[in-house]
Amino acid sequence: MATAVPPQDPHGAEKPLSRIQQRNRQRILEAALEVFSAQGFRGATLDEIADCAAMSKPNMLYYFDSKEAIHVALLNTLMQEWLAPLEALDDADEPLEAIMSYVLTKLEMSRRMPRESRLFANEILQGAPRMGPHLEAGLKPLFDAKCALIRQWIDQGEIAAVDPEHLLFTIWAVTQHYADFEAQVGVLVGHSSAGWERARTHVEKMFRSLLTPRPA
Structure with missing residues (x-):
């Protein structure tokens, strides 16, 4: 590298x-x-x-x-910023609110950092030739730890029963869509502040509904 x-x-x-x-x-x-x-x-x-x-x-x-050296420097910086919200997802008094905070932080990052998101997406689409070691050494253990934490919250009845791994995949897919497909989003609904507020309201409602435990 x-x-x-x-x-x-x-x-x-x-x-x-x-x-x-x-x-x-x-x-x-x-x-x-x-x-x-x-x-x-x-x-x-x-x-x-x-x-x-x-x-x-x-x-x-x-x-x-x-x-390649320039690209690697950018990816290294991006990984640190991109993983920071996931690292901050920790054992909390209100697990549901902790996950919702993560979801909305990721959505806000897509609003503020669409180029960084697309840089990461392009690297992954090419098979992660320069980022592969970071995914193995950095993201994989963090991902496993956070999935274990989410599974613990499920077992305690703090959030609804979901697949932790695919919950994180879904959060990434939904929030990063607004950055990676920014041109399409702009044509279809525009980029106004009101449009972003609609996105935030919809995404929060969707994940809150998914994760709120149902009465027995």
């Missing part, structure tokens, strides 16, 4: 980035996010990323040695 190449001193030790270097690196990543989310990894080129960053290609390659 390609990696970013930080500046080094003559003795081979990594040098901390200056403020200008940090700003330029972030500029490259922001431009790459725009290009990768629209074109996918295979369709994107270094020239397009450099143009979007308003930077020369040789200057950009000072910070990252390849297109």
